[in-house]
Amino acid sequence: MTPDTASGPGDLAGRRRLRADQARLVADVIRQQILRGTYSALPDERSLGEEFNASRNTIRDALDLLRADGLIERQPGVGTVVVGRKYAHGLDRLMGLAETLHEHGTITNEVRTATVIDAPATVAQRLECVRAVYIERLRMLNDLPLSLDLTYLPVDIGEPLLAEDLRNRDIFGLIEQVHGQPLGVAEIGMEAVNADPHSAMILQVPRGSALLLVERLSHFGCGRPIDLEFIRFRGDRLTIRAHVSRG
Amino acid sequence: MTPDTASGPGDLAGRRRLRADQARLVADVIRQQILRGTYSALPDERSLGEEFNASRNTIRDALDLLRADGLIERQPGVGTVVVGRKYAHGLDRLMGLAETLHEHGTITNEVRTATVIDAPATVAQRLECVRAVYIERLRMLNDLPLSLDLTYLPVDIGEPLLAEDLRNRDIFGLIEQVHGQPLGVAEIGMEAVNADPHSAMILQVPRGSALLLVERLSHFGCGRPIDLEFIRFRGDRLTIRAHVSRG
Numbered sequence: 377m378t379p380d381t382a383s384g385p386g387d388l389a390g391r392r393r394l395r396a397d398q399a400r401l402v403a404d405v406i407r408q409q410i411l412r413g414t415y416s417a418l419p420d421e422r423s424l425g426e427e428f429n430a431s432r433n434t435i436r437d438a439l440d441l442l443r444a445d446g447l448i449e450r451q452p453g454v455g456t457v458v459v460g461r462k463y464a465h466g467l468d469r470l471m472g473l474a475e476t477l478h479e480h481g482t483i484t485n486e487v488r489t490a491t492v493i494d495a496p497a498t499v500a501q502r503l504e505c506v507r508a509v510y511i512e513r514l515r516m517l518n519d520l521p522l523s524l525d526l527t528y529l530p531v532d533i534g535e536p537l538l539a540e541d542l543r544n545r546d547i548f549g550l551i552e553q554v555h556g557q558p559l560g561v562a563e564i565g566m567e568a569v570n571a572d573p574h575s576a577m578i579l580q581v582p583r584g585s586a587l588l589l590v591e592r593l594s595h596f597g598c599g600r601p602i603d604l605e606f607i608r609f610r611g612d613r614l615t616i617r618a619h620v621s622r623g
Numbered sequence: 624m625t626p627d628t629a630s631g632p633g634d635l636a637g638r639r640r641l642r643a644d645q646a647r648l649v650a651d652v653i654r655q656q657i658l659r660g661t662y663s664a665l666p667d668e669r670s671l672g673e674e675f676n677a678s679r680n681t682i683r684d685a686l687d688l689l690r691a692d693g694l695i696e697r698q699p700g701v702g703t704v705v706v707g708r709k710y711a712h713g714l715d716r717l718m719g720l721a722e723t724l725h726e727h728g729t730i731t732n733e734v735r736t737a738t739v740i741d742a743p744a745t746v747a748q749r750l751e752c753v754r755a756v757y758i759e760r761l762r763m764l765n766d767l768p769l770s771l772d773l774t775y776l777p778v779d780i781g782e783p784l785l786a787e788d789l790r791n792r793d794i795f796g797l798i799e800q801v802h803g804q805p806l807g808v809a810e811i812g813m814e815a816v817n818a819d820p821h822s823a824m825i826l827q828v829p830r831g832s833a834l835l836l837v838e839r840l841s842h843f844g845c846g847r848p849i850d851l852e853f854i855r856f857r858g859d860r861l862t863i864r865a866h867v868s869r870g
Contacts, residue, residue: 496649548869564864565864566813566862566863569833574646575647586858588814606651622806
């Protein structure tokens, strides 16, 4: 594959740029194969070079990009193996983490804080309450940190949950069980941010690591807003998946 | 707000941890206010301290977190002003970037590559084709980089597009216009990744900046897959928004 570029491949800067562009292109396709679980070990560099019609150096650069993301490792005598594992959290249905990932292992929660507070004005406004329950959990999948979740609930919704098993249960499930009402719709916002030093320490990632920051306001079926969350997912452990329709 | 924590506030490490936790909590709420366009300048530290029932030092730490994300700046004599602007890309309907953001300004595309290639095996499999059109665009909103998009189209779909206005038009719109068929459903995957040096240079962000990496496979209404994209959004310029239902 030899794409044309605005600055031709004649000069050295042009060639370097071309190789970096090609490495990204190769890395993106291999990355998706890894996420889909196609590989445990990658094909050798020569085979990849043939598949992508790219030079050995380009393939090496592509593998460097994937290694920097923690997805693969080169093991002497074995080749390039997949070490990172990302889990898919679907957006097609509103679900808690344990519900979503139960087939991949056990979600446990380190409850860092669970208390009643005066809601900050903007939280009070969105949850239509004055007092709120604030719960902070570090969520682990198979004993490795996956996300740090900050949750606000109106006090009448949240207070009965403080006696429940916050360590092993999703808050969604607890709300529905304790209050006997199904959840309805949630508004979700997603951003990529760099981990501040303290969040990085808690999530056991290097400072500055890319995190997926999700803000989610969930409602009861009747429309009442009852759960405002700020979730920091480790970028190297989670992919969000969704289906979107044009119509 | 004085949340209980497992390690009490008695020792210095405990107090530091408490303040870092509180700063994150305050920053998350203010961040959402900024993203919703509530502020042009932030209330002063004393008012924020009252709203969050937090110390002046905690508020300062929270503002430091938001400044590190490029959302605010302290201006002598003025106070703390909002400088970052994030745009919302909705996931509730499948739309191109120019369609989504037209009210915020003009999207223009620097076409870095547009050419016919032998599709790599995994692209060929997903697009059910042997030859593909590969288009690489740097997408700018009001002349600032927003995303770097790598697009693969089956050759019969993509080749007629090479003569069209790729600089100013979304590919979605061009496909529908040129082929007279509406798009249907897309499968989307979203991750947070750190920018590699070359992508960082193109997107004009520091190395390692958090990017939102979106993989999207779009289909015609009839089900045929016709557009595979790998999009790197600048984390500091875009939020993805969606509504999700429990039922």
